[in-house]
Amino acid sequence: MSAEKLYIEKELSWLSFNERVLQEAADKSVPLIERIRFLGIFSNNLDEFYKVRFADVKRRILINQERGGNDNSKHLLTKMQTKALRLNESFDELYAELIREMARRRIFLVNETQLSEAQQKWVKKYFTSEVLPHITPLLLHDDIDVLQFLKDEYAYIAVDIKNQEQSQYALIEIPTDHLPRFVMVPEQKGKRRKTIILLDNIIRYCLDELFRGFFDFEELHGYAMKMTRDAEYDLSHEVEHSLLEQMSEGLSQRLTAMPVRFVYQRDMPPEMLALLCEKLQISNYDSLIPGARYHNFKDFIGFPNVGRDYLENKPLPPMKCADFEGYANKFDAIRAQDILLYYPYHTFDHISELVRQASFDPKVLSIKINIYRVAKDSRLMNSLIDAVHNGKQVTVVVELQARFDEEANIEWSRVLTEAGVHVIFGAPGLKIHSKLLLISRKEGDEVVSYAHIGTGNFHEKTARIYTDFSLLTADPDLTDEVRNVFGYIENPYRPVRFNHLLVSPRNSRKQLYRLIDNEITNAKLGKKASITLKVNNLVDRGLINKLYGASTFGVDIKMIIRGMCSLVPGVEGVSDNIQIISIVDRFLEHPRVLITHNDGDPQVYISSADWMTRNIDYRIEVTAPVRDERLKQRIIDIINIHFTDTVKARWIDKEMSNTYVPRGNRKKVRSQIAIYDYLKNVERQTKKRKEQPKYEESIPADSRRSRD
Secondary structure (H helix, E strand, O other), X not given: OOHHHHEOOHHHHHHHHHHHHHHHHHOOOOOHHHHHHHHHHHHHHHHHHHHHHHHHHHHHHHHHHHHOOOOOHHHHHHHHHHHHHHHHHHHHHHXXXXXXXXXXXXXXXXXXXXXXXXXXXXXXXXXXXXXXXXXXXXXXOOOOOHHHHOOOOOEEEEEEEEEOOEEEEEEEEOOOOOOOOEEEEOOOOOOOOEEEEEHXXXXXXXXXXXXXXXXXXXXXXXXXXXXXXXXXXXXOOOOOOOHHHHHHHHHHHHHOOOEEEEEEEOOOOHHHHHHHHHHOOOOOXXXXXXXXXXXXXXXXXXXXXXXXXXXXXXXXXXXXXXXXXXXXXXXXXXHHOXXXXXXXXXXXXXXXXXXXXXXXXXXXXXXXXXXXXXXXXXXHXXXXXHHHHOOOEEEEEEOOOOOOOHXXXXXXXXXXXXXXXXXXXXXXXXXXXXXXXXXXXEEOOEEEEEEEEXXXXXXXXXXXXXXXXXXXXXXXXXXXXXXXXXXXXXXXXXXXXXXXXXXXXXXXXXXXXXXXXXXXXXXXXXXXXXXXXXXXXXXXXHHHHHHHHHHHOOOEEEEEEOOOEOEOOOOOOOOOOEEEEEEOOOOEEOOEEEXXXXXXXXXXXXXXXXXXXXXXXXXXXXXXXXXXXXXXXXXXXXXXXXXXXXXXXXXXXXXXXXXXXXXXXXXXXXXXXXXXXXXXXXXXXXXXXXXXXXXXXXXXXXXXXXXX
């Protein structure tokens, strides 16, 4: 069988994932406002796809041309463009459908031609007082370097200033960093309807207010446009440059990086389009996409619900973990037993509170944490600063190369350094993606360590929408190795050994191969053998080949993969025993979990690492065993619930068809809701057990004996 049929290109698989997001927008069982927000998520994803995936393929083509070589990248780029255009067409049809659906519920998203006379006056007043101060047209004269001024991820209106058959062009940035994209327009009293207008259309309506008195014109016409730049950048490796300075330079380079996509309003005059393409240096390998009159749909992620509550998802309030109850502080609870949190079902406040308590607890000596992405106004980060003020030794490893979060992380690193925190940036070229926290505490004559090992970031906001595991433990086998990881981060060239943790790039690949080989050995011996995997992406060919080999020997393999999947299931003689589903729903599935049967004694691991070459070989990642039997079973139960999903699960197959798992005669199971109910029951039962001893103590001994 050819290699092409055994591996799906990761870029096409990624587009297939985004198609699943678009399916949510098309799903009539999803509340209307949520469907509109899924359009925003799809658009945001597609922006990132062009900035990263598309740009990477384009770069490979240009490099190969320079070297006089050839590969299949041009063919792949064509397939990517074709699929992306098809998805854009579906997007436009869905958008029109959802606008009609909103109108049926008396919510109207209007353009500038649909305003009543009273609304026209209100819009002009709003423009003058709120919008005009944030707008300065950029005139497209011969000497202007448009690439230098145009911002990535911003929508623009290209204005044709016509006077006596002559045209002059200008660009207007939609100032969504200062003003809301969606503006509520007042309605006449007694009218039971809501009217929303986009900021774009307010500007279109008031173009004459902007240009009158400065230009002679007979007509003004505005056309939407948007440019996406290559997100990569080159870092200076001069010795005298600190990594912080290099990253700052890199961000500046990204601001002027070459475009990879140009989206324009399809009725834009050909002369204007030609000039913009020339100014933006659009090449044959860039995506030139005709579209409707609105771009930057990522703003629709925050589309407001101005209608009834049923138009968006019912809230699922995050739970408190009962394992913390009955203890004087978080440390006593963790020392008593390992604790597992699962966001967003559990509240992230437990972690914020743990660090807050550590910041002033007189027994705490030091705090070490590594940061990849954090919230803008992070309580946790502020607690770390408080800890320094209280005399604790605080070390924060900040990953400056966290894509699209570099600027925020640079700023946090400056704030932390000024506060006296010991800030480490790690080694250039080796991203730190692990999610670790280590707190050392003097208890009597010994120092006891408490560790957090997670699958997601220390980010209060994403913890409300991403599903992720956090393991809290005082197990010395694990906490000692977490300390060694921090040592490895500070000196990645010093020899270090890990017996319990799988740490990339030290031993992850070797240990993952060993775990798969163990199942293969059991299968050969006629024993039951199985592997269950949940990751965001599976594209590493070494691991894929190991799974193919395991399937060939009869190992039963079940996987849940949210995003890219290069493995092809169901190939006769190769992957007959591999079954893959993907779940896209209201929460973003983010945890990485590995479960092996291990001859009836399951091994359960949680990880920060996807099964991608970069995560296994070129990043610092941590995979940890879950050793508490109670917590192991909880993770197994949660994963098994996903495999019962008959509402949001799709098959991953070689055709990338994204067909829903058929329900048949099974009951309707929406796994994310079922997991919420499962964990609610777990917390209820835990509370009951905690209350039981108190109840027993209150019963006279004679009564207890007679009852027994």
